[in-house]
Amino acid sequence: MADKSSSSAYWAANLRVIWISLAIWFACSFGIGILLRPALSGISIGGADIGFWFAQNGSIYVFLVLIFAYAVKMNKLDKEFGVDE
């Protein structure tokens, strides 16, 4: 078991990764997909405006990339702090 100070540093680093990821999660779905759609209606992706596309397809792709990026980042953190399995 890692000592107390390094495990609390690990937890702080973990929380930072979570906050950044959640900010992206919120921005692509609730942000572009819902709240900002009227403001961004001039931008289009093929036959759809960007808000419509993010609400129906785009945010799902972002979610996917987000989870895998998070898993990779956390595996690196685990090793760095010596808490990997």
Next chain:
Amino acid sequence: MDQFTLNLIVIAMSFALYFGIAIWARAGSTAEFYAAGQGVGPVVNGMATAADWMSAASFISMAGLIAFGGYNNSVFLMGWTGGYVLLALLLAPYLRKFGKFTVPEFVGDRFYSTSARMVAVICLLVISITYVIGQMVGVGVTFARFLEVSTTTGLLIGSAVVFAYAVFGGMKGITYTQVAQYVVLISAYTVPAIFISLSLTGNFIPQLGLIGGYAPTGGETYFLDKLDQVVTDLGFAAYTADTSNMLNMFLVTMSLMIGTAGLPHVIIRFFTVAKVSDARISAGWALVFIALLYTVAPAVGSMARLNITTTFWPGAVQGETFSQPALSIAEIDSNPDLTWIRNWEKTGLLAFTDRNGDGLIQYFNEPAPLTAANKAVADANAALAAAAADADKAPLEAAVAAAVTARDAVLAETNLGGRSLAEQGFVGNELTTVNNDIMVLANPEIAALPGWVIALVAAGGLAAALSTAAGLLLAISSAISHDLIKGALKPNITEKGELLAARISMAGAIALATWLGLNPPGFAAQVVALAFGLAAATIFPVLMMGIFSTVVTKEGAIVGMLVGLISTAVYIFLYLGWFFIPGTNLLPNTPAAHFMGISPAAFGPIGALLNFATAYLVSMMTKAPPQDVQDLIQSIRVPKGAGAAQAH
């Protein structure tokens, strides 16, 4: 070979496969029964989670909801996928590190209280049982349509199948069966979508077809623009129109997201992997397999909407919607490609009536004043018909004439395609019922695809409903045998006894779900709102506080869960009736009557906030959690030393 025989063969083959796998993967221990012995790799686990998660609602209903709701119903697409981000980041790795089998077990240990565990068991049972009813009904409808048996018989066949492989196989059998079910359901969903996208947009990738050009007119107009034009011609709102209530759309999406992260049968999937890092990546793999269906669904919905509209208005394909007359009844009865219309009419999920007697079926969005005027005419005629033979009919006849005059005035001032309805001889919308749920199942028939594709879709619908039902039943049985019996009533039960109890409670749960499926208390889609709202307001907050807070006490957790459960249930019952019994609602379920425009399906996040707030408030006033609980919290936050799950 006729369509019925083909359906039968494909469905029988898929069932033989599921049974074979269940026998091969029989569970021998409680660890195998509850968590498949923790020996499942992340990719296989992700695929099984995807099948477990994608229910009859995802497979059968969602594309239809999008087809008729357009942009507004994007809430299902974002809500039912975004929850996996929350699972991967906030719950899965820590619960796997905790290393036991059930959600209530975590709640009981972290909040050092058997009472907290029992409250969690109650929340879990309410969520899972309401959810499983929807699956059983889905099985019944699919069997009824494709095997041409009654809905009751369909439901009983479905229950027998679930019983056979879930009770004997446990989590191990269910996991490997779900992998097979995933393959069946995803092919059933994407194959017709590829065919249809190719014919409407010339692009065989449906996701690109959605934003591509409309092929029948050379691809110069975008497909979505074409769809917007066709539906607005008929008086409907544009497909891509903005939402009228942004707050409600925001809250519904949030409710579905945190509800997903709080569904017990989804969470237990992350107990089945070998390591903490596998739990993180498993959520990613689950979303890969879910995204395959969810990114295709908008294409399926929008293309089905255009296809069904152009079926009834053939002129809309090439040029203007009204350049050719509407579809004729003679055509419906003579064209072999249109037999689906009569077939679905038999189920009552599609209905049409020739109100102006011209032999054509005019489909358009009937404005409310016209609906009211038509109803007045029908009521006046009914009164006249009901009058006694010797009664004075003159006033009644005058009333009919007055109603007809009023209706004709409405017809003269309502325009459709630039001309008044009176001028075109229309009396009202003649395609009176198109149920959302038929869009996916009827899609291959509407697009005139080969018979084997239709049979595959039937097998896919069954796979989606059965795999979810099995996962839910497992969550229910483990809550009863592991948390209720072993955790509270009879702690000294042997492993063999517990396994038997798990199987008996699963059989009991199937019997209850079948009975509720046969006697649904007057609701169908509403249960989804309840299940997600409750999961969002109870399980998700209590798990979050258990992992991310060191100060929340057992009293805080218990009061918080109860506040979340009761506030959300009461808000839903206010609009949908107490326990969904029709007619017992205190307020009408209309946007005008909703508090600040918040629909019952959108209340989950508010219930969750109430849960968090009361839990913290109560924790401030009660004794802090003891040291061994503090140690437990520190231990689940670090991946090192996860090892195998501890059964005892």
